[in-house]
Amino acid sequence: MELKEYVRDVPDWPKKGIVFKDLTPLFKDPEAFRFALDSLHDRYREAPVDKVVGIEARGFIFAPTLAYMLGAGFVPVRKPKKLPWQTEQVTYELEYGTDTLEMHRDAIEPGENVLLIDDLLATGGTASAVVKLIERQGGNVTGIGFLVELGFLNGRSKLNGHDVYALIQY
Amino acid sequence: MELKEYVRDVPDWPKKGIVFKDLTPLFKDPEAFRFALDSLHDRYREAPVDKVVGIEARGFIFAPTLAYMLGAGFVPVRKPKKLPWQTEQVTYELEYGTDTLEMHRDAIEPGENVLLIDDLLATGGTASAVVKLIERQGGNVTGIGFLVELGFLNGRSKLNGHDVYALIQY
Numbered sequence: 001m002e003l004k005e006y007v008r009d010v011p012d013w014p015k016k017g018i019v020f021k022d023l024t025p026l027f028k029d030p031e032a033f034r035f036a037l038d039s040l041h042d043r044y045r046e047a048p049v050d051k052v053v054g055i056e057a058r059g060f061i062f063a064p065t066l067a068y069m070l071g072a073g074f075v076p077v078r079k080p081k082k083l084p085w086q087t088e089q090v091t092y093e094l095e096y097g098t099d100t101l102e103m104h105r106d107a108i109e110p111g112e113n114v115l116l117i118d119d120l121l122a123t124g125g126t127a128s129a130v131v132k133l134i135e136r137q138g139g140n141v142t143g144i145g146f147l148v149e150l151g152f153l154n155g156r157s158k159l160n161g162h163d164v165y166a167l168i169q170y
Numbered sequence: 171m172e173l174k175e176y177v178r179d180v181p182d183w184p185k186k187g188i189v190f191k192d193l194t195p196l197f198k199d200p201e202a203f204r205f206a207l208d209s210l211h212d213r214y215r216e217a218p219v220d221k222v223v224g225i226e227a228r229g230f231i232f233a234p235t236l237a238y239m240l241g242a243g244f245v246p247v248r249k250p251k252k253l254p255w256q257t258e259q260v261t262y263e264l265e266y267g268t269d270t271l272e273m274h275r276d277a278i279e280p281g282e283n284v285l286l287i288d289d290l291l292a293t294g295g296t297a298s299a300v301v302k303l304i305e306r307q308g309g310n311v312t313g314i315g316f317l318v319e320l321g322f323l324n325g326r327s328k329l330n331g332h333d334v335y336a337l338i339q340y
Binding site: 008010013014020022024025027028029030033034037050051054056057060061062064065067068071072073074075076078082083084085104106107 | 220227248277
C-alpha cells in the first residue's frame with residue numbers, strides 16, 4: 001500500500017513557505033490506518049517494550065494503539081501545566097525561543113524498555129528532548145519510531161546512537 | 171478488574187475545590203489499559219461504525235485504538251488553528267465564557283455511522299458540541315462512549331436521545 005497517497009500537502013501552513021504533511025486523510029481511511037499501525041507493529045513486535053511514550057497532541061493518535069498491540073503501557077508527554085500530578089520537565093531550543101515538555105514522575109521505572117513514537121521527524125529537537133526525559137527516569141530507549149520523516153532536515157543527527165525508524169520518507 | 175484502583179484523585183486541580191480524576195496510572199499499566207480498551211470494544215463490536223471521533227488531547231489516547239479495533243477510520247476534533255485544512259467550527263458555553271472546536275470539512279461523509287469516544291463525561295457540554303459538528307456533516311451518531319462519568323454533574327441530560335455509555339462511574 002502506498003501510504004503517501006493518503007498524505008495531504010497543505011502549503012503555507014502553519015506559516016508561509018512551509019508545506020505541511022497532513023495525515024488526517026490517512027487516519028480517516030480504515031485500510032490505510034490499519035496498514036500503517038500494522039506496519040509499525042511488525043517493526044517492533046520482537047523488541048522488548050514495557051512502555052510506549054507519545055507526545056501531545058498528534059503523537060497520541062498512534063502511540064497508544066502501538067502500546068495496546070505490543071502489550072505495553074502508554075505514557076503521555078505533554079505541554080506544561082497539562083499533567084495533573086508531579087512532573088519532570090525538559091526545555092529545548094527551537095528556531096526562535098524554547099519549548100518545554102513534561103512527563104509524570106512515576107511514568108517510567110528504572111530499567112524499563114521504552115519505545116518513543118511520534119508523528120513527524122523534522123529537526124529532531126522534540127524527540128531528543130523526550131529521550132532525555134525518559135533516560136532521566138532510568139528508562140532504556142529501545143527505539144524511536146515516526147510515521148513521517150522529512151529526511152532533508154537531517155533530524156537523525158540529533159538521535160545518534162538510537163534505533164530510528166520512519167514509515168514514510170520524504 | 172476494578173479499574174477505579176488505577177484512577178488517581180488529584181485534589182485542587184486544575185483549580186481549587188476540584189478533585190481531578192487522573193487516568194495516567196491506568197494508561198501506563200499494560201493489563202488495565204488492555205482491559206479498558208477490550209471492554210469498550212466489547213460494548214461496540216456489534217455496532218455499525220465507519221468513523222470514530224476523538225477530542226484533543228486526552229480523547230486521542232483511546233479513540234484511535236477503538237477505531238483500529240473496530241476496523242473504522244479515526245477523525246480528530248481539535249482546538250482552533252490546530253487542523254491544517256478547511257474546517258467546520260462549533261462554539262459552546264462554558265461556566266465562564268465559551269470554547270470552540272474544529273473538525274476537517276472532509277472528515278465525515280453523509281450517512282456514515284460515527285462513534286464519539288472521550289475520556290470524561292462531566293457537564294456534557296463538549297460532547298454535545300461535537301455531536302453537532304458530526305451531524306452538520308451528515309454523520310449518524312451511533313454511540314457516545316466515555317472512560318469516566320461524573321454522574322453527579324448529570325451530563326447525560328445534554329445528550330438526550332443518544333446511546334451513552336461510560337466504563338467507570340462516579
